[in-house]
Amino acid sequence: EDQVTQSPEALRLQEGESSSLNCSYTVSGLRGLFWYRQDPGKGPEFLFTLYSAGEEKEKERLKATLTKKESFLHITAPKPEDSATYLCATNSNSGYALNFGKGTSLLVTP
Amino acid sequence: NAGVTQTPKFQVLKTGQSMTLQCAQDMNHNSMYWYRQDPGMGLRLIYYSASEGTTDKGEVPNGYNVSRLNKREFSLRLESAAPSQTSVYFCASQKGTDTTGELFFGEGSRLTVL
Numbered sequence: 604e605d606q607v608t609q610s611p612e613a614l615r616l617q618e619g620e621s622s623s624l625n626c627s628y629t630v631s632g633l634r635g636l637f638w639y640r641q642d643p644g645k646g647p648e649f650l651f652t653l654y655s656a657g658e659e660k661e662k663e664r665l666k667a668t669l670t671k672k673e674s675f676l677h678i679t680a681p682k683p684e685d686s687a688t689y690l691c692a693t694n695s696n697s698g699y700a701l702n703f704g705k706g707t708s709l710l711v712t713p
Numbered sequence: 714n715a716g717v718t719q720t721p722k723f724q725v726l727k728t729g730q731s732m733t734l735q736c737a738q739d740m741n742h743n744s745m746y747w748y749r750q751d752p753g754m755g756l757r758l759i760y761y762s763a764s765e766g767t768t769d770k771g772e773v774p775n776g777y778n779v780s781r782l783n784k785r786e787f788s789l790r791l792e793s794a795a796p797s798q799t800s801v802y803f804c805a806s807q808k809g810t811d812t813t814g815e816l817f818f819g820e821g822s823r824l825t826v827l
Contacts, residue, residue, distance in 0.1 A: 634813050646717075646803050646818030647756070690756070694813050700746050700771070701816055705755040 605630040609691050609704035616681055616711050624676040624689055624707045632696030636674050638667050639690040641706070647690055681711045715739055717819035719804050725825045726794045734789040734822050736804030744807040745787035746771075746816060747779065749800040756803065762787055764810045794826045 606629045616622055628636065635654055639647035651660045653669040660667050664685060666677040676689055688708045692701040720735045738745065747759040748771075758771030762781040776798060778790045791798055801823050805816040 637815060644821075646805075646820050647816075649815045649817065652815055692756075700744075700758055700761055700807070701756075703756040705753065 605693060605695050605702045607691055607693050607702055607704035609689075609707050611707060612705070613708045614710070616678075616709070618682055618711055618713050619680050621677070621679045621681070623678070624709070626674040626676070626691030626704055627672060628674070628691075628693050629672075630693050630695035630702075633693060634696060635694040636669055637692040637694070637701060638665075638674070638676055639692065641688045641690055650689075678709070681709075683711045683713055685709065686711045717804055717806055717817055719802075719819035719822050721822060722820065723823050725827065726791075727827050728795060729793050731790070731792050731794065732824075733791075734802055734804075734824075735786070736788065736819060737786045738804075738806040738817070739785065740806060740808070740817065741784070742806035742808050742817070743784070743810040745781065746805040746807070747777075747787070747789045748803045748805065749773065750803060750821075751800050759789065759802075791824075794824075796826045798824065799826045800824060 608627045610625045638650040641647045651667040656671045658669050664679050668675045688706045690706045692703040717738045744763050746761040748756045750756050757773050760779040762768045765784045780788045801821045803821050804819045
């Protein structure tokens with residue numbers, strides 16, 4: 604059975620304090636690993652897709668990386684507007700659609 | 714473009730009542746999905762439709778039915794609501810028919826069953 608585990612559950616950072624969120628996965632035949640951002644009261648918003656180990660993608664202060672067992676979402680010099688819940692999801696040969704982790708709730712304080 | 718539109722945004726039901734959540738997308742996507750999101754449980758797939766005319770069960774289908782009315786619309790029906798169905802429901806769409814690729818989500822429908 605595919606599993607996606609995100610850590611930490613919650614993270615509080617000072618503005619400018621860089622950190623990383625972790626997504627560990629166990630799947631049968633990875634077809635893609637996805638990162639989403641979800642603001643309170645809103646639907647998840649797509650950020651990145653990674654397909655193979657060693658792949659990296661960047662968007663503003665966010666950089667996603669992928670290994671054979673985990674993915675990291677690096678946040679460089681975060682700002683308060685980066686506060687949100689970040690969701691990781693996998694798409695694999697044994698499942699359908701996306702299988703989501705429970706998310707990491709990020710709070711960036713001024 | 715509106716993307717994925719869900720109605721209603723909020724609903725309160727009594728146990729045993731029925732209702733239908735509506736979802737429409739204007740991106741000409743082939744696949745559509747219904748997820749529910751509960752505190753501490755993450756997003757869980759209820760039903761999906763890989764293409765017009767097909768529907769399949771996801772992880773938590775019990776107590777729900779779906780209809781893919783046409784390529785644009787995918788509705789979720791609760792025939793006899795139960796308190797355990799109190800949740801936030803998200804509809805999503807996907808360009809392809811092979812259940813791969815990113816999903817685009819609506820804003821959610823918040824349902825409370827008393």
